[in-house]
Every structure is written in C-alpha cells, then in structure tokens.
Amino acid sequence: MPPPTPRPAAVLVTGASSGIGRATALAAAERGDDLVLVARSEKTLQQVATECRLHGAGSVTVHALDVGDDEAVRAMVESVVRRHGRIDLAVHAAGVVAYGRIDQVPAEVFDGVLRTNLLGSANLARHVVPVLRRQEHGSLVLVGSVIGHIRVPGMAAYAVSKHGVRALAAHLRIENRDLPGVRIAYAAPGGVDTPIYQQAASYAGFVGRPPPPVFSPELTARQLLRRAHRAWLPAQLNPANELIRFGATALPWIYDRLVGPLFGVIATDLTRPTGPTTGNVLEPRAAGNALRGTAGPTVAGVLANLRRRFAGAAPAATTPDEHVPHPRSATDPVVARTSTSERSTT
Ligand SMILES: NC(=O)c1ccc[n+]([C@@H]2O[C@H](COP(=O)([O-])OP(=O)(O)OC[C@H]3O[C@@H](n4cnc5c(N)ncnc54)[C@H](OP(=O)(O)O)[C@@H]3O)[C@@H](O)[C@H]2O)c1
Secondary structure, three states: OOOOOOOOOEEEEEOOOOHHHHHHHHHHHHOOOEEEEEEOOHHHHHHHHHHHHHOOOOEEEEEEOOOOOHHHHHHHHHHHHHHHOOOOEEEEOOOOOEEOOOOOOOHHHHHHHHHHHHHHHHHHHHHHHHHHHHHOOEEEEEEOOHHHOOOOOOOHHHHHHHHHHHHHHHHHHHHOOOOOOEEEEEEEOOOEOOOHHHHOEEOOOOEEOOOOOOEOHHHHHHHHHHHHHOOOOOOEOOHHHHHHHHHHHHOHHHHHHHHHHHHHHHOEEOOOOOOOEOOOOOOOOHHHOOOOOOOOOHHHHHHHHHHHHHOOOOOOOOOHHHOOOOOOOOOOOOOOOOOOOEEEEO
16 A cells, blocks of 8 residues: 655646646645746746745745756756655646647757657656655656647647657556556646747747637646546546547548648637747747736637638748747846756745
C-alpha cells in the first residue's frame, strides 16, 4: 500500500506563469501546498508567486528556466528535493504553439516547439521520475492535447510534439508499473481559453482561438489535479475531443477534407491578421502571460471569421522568407535560457 500524500504536498508546476499552469498553481495554493513555479519569465513568475501566497500556499519557490534545457531542469529538481525533501506532484504544463505549413515555419521555430513541448516533458520526467521512484510515491502529470491524437493542417510542429508527449507518457507508464505508488498521468485538453493562441508563433497570417466547447483554465486545472491521484481517469478532458478523434480515425476521408475548412472558421481568429512572428516560442513574452486568454464568446468569434471570409479578407499565406523575429518587448527582460534563479518564502 503506497503511503498517503503528505500535507502540505510539494507540488512542482511548469508553465506556471500563464493559463493552465497558472490555474493549477493557484488551485494547489488553495490547498495550502508548497509550490515550485517554473517558467522562463521571472517577472510573471514573481506575480504568480504573490497570487499563490494570497491564495494560501504553504510556501512558494520560483525557478526561471527553459524546460528545454536538461541541465537547468536537473539543477532545479535537485534544488527542490534539497528544500522540500521530496516531490509529491509534478505537472508539466509548459507549452508553445506555431501556426503555419511545415514549409513556412522556420526550422528554429519548429524545433523550438518540439523542444518545449516534447523535450521539456522528457527532461522533467528524466529528473522527476527517479525521485518518485526513490520515494515509491508521487505523480507526474504530462499535459498533451487533443491535437496529439489527430492531424490539423498548419499545426504540424505542435501536433508532432503532442503526439510525442502521448507516446512518452505511455512509455513512462509501462516503465513504472512495478511501483503502484508512482503515478504517471497523461491529460489531453480540448479548447481552453488561455493566452497560448495569442502568444503563438505564426507564419499563416493569423493566430488561433480555442475550438468549442471552450473550458476555463480553472476547470482544466481541477481536472489535472484529480488525475494526479487517479491516473486511470480518461485522458481526454473535453467531450468534444472524443468526437474529433472518432472522425479522424473512423472516417479519415471525410475528416481530412473537412478539418482544414472547419479549423479555419472555428479555431482561428481571422479578425487579428498577424505578420510572421516567432511569438513566445524562442523567448518569453511576459506581457502576454495571463490566467485567461482573450478569445471572447465562440459564436461571436465564428461569426466574425465567417464575415471576414465572405468579405474575401482571409489572411494571405506567408513564405519562409518573410520570417521576422518578434521584437523583444522593452518590459520583458529575457531570462538566459541556461540560468536558474530561485526566490523563496515560506
Ligand atoms: N489552451 C488550450 O486550448 C490548450 C489545449 C490543449 C492543450 N494545451 C496545453 O496546455 C499546456 C498549457 O498551455 P496554456 O494554454 O496554459 O498556455 P499559456 O497560457 O501560453 O502558458 C504556457 C506556459 O508555458 C511557459 N513556457 C513556454 N515555453 C517554456 C519553456 N521553454 N520553458 C519553461 N516554460 C515555458 C510560459 O511561460 P514563459 O513564456 O514565461 O516561459 C507559460 O507559463 C500546454 O502544454 C498546451 O499545449 C492547451
């Protein structure tokens, strides 16, 4: 029988400065847990740390680092174990998106998406799982996406990364079957209203919007925390995911014809034409991090897209030559990728 999770639990959250990771950190704070917050932008992490303390966190430690940097992740995990003596739960919610066809997205951006979403998951698992195994208890929750189960034109980098996360989680599970107290959970959200859509790199002339039905980051956070103890719960967090997966696997001919046009109307925001941008893939854009996104009501968004389509104002496709890096905001001090900084209060 695995020992019960100690309270307060030591909870590590990557992607804690925005969206789902931020909501997860706040939900754990409300339980009085000891929190370790990870993202690249120290500025936003410090804001979230303050929010977590106000929500009742037992303690908050901030690590500004890039999850794609294995050595930084190793050092962070070592420091967490030194401080708390254990890790009860690690949630990998760090993630980035790039829009554009494979031939449009520059290699560094394509690789950047894989680095954060897939290699970041592997880096965290590489260093957290041995701690969980030593303890013979604890949970690792990897956040995938419904897009890790299907194909979407113009989102190849993201889809490849999330298919990889799904495979990684499956392998972690069979590798750790011998210790029932070590739980590996994999969760695939559908549409969640977070800043990820506006923060995305884009070479398609637009950014995205969450496809309906849109969940809140707070609901998604509760679903993730539930899976920490019940890793056997269904991976799909949104009922619409099952429908989309069914279409993609059982009716591939129809699916492949419809996915592009449907995606263009319900999962993009044609009202905000976007020039080629690396978004937050290669470096953080602290000003864009927030708990929620700015998608607004789905019906209004879809109607606005249709109006734009019928007015013939759909954004033009871009070519790789038009790639220009997103200008770094003066208010966004970039944290060196390899550096780890730590601030803590109890
Ligand atoms: N929103 C949705 O509809 C949706 C749907 C399905 C799956 N998901 C998944 O849910 C997870 C959370 O996404 P979200 O929607 O909450 O996005 P978000 O609001 O944009 O938050 C992403 C977080 O990841 C951090 N991050 C990005 N790159 C990083 C890196 N290299 N190292 C460390 N931290 C990094 C960001 O902070 P910094 O930029 O400061 O590092 C931010 O805290 C992602 O895995 C995403 O793929 C989201």
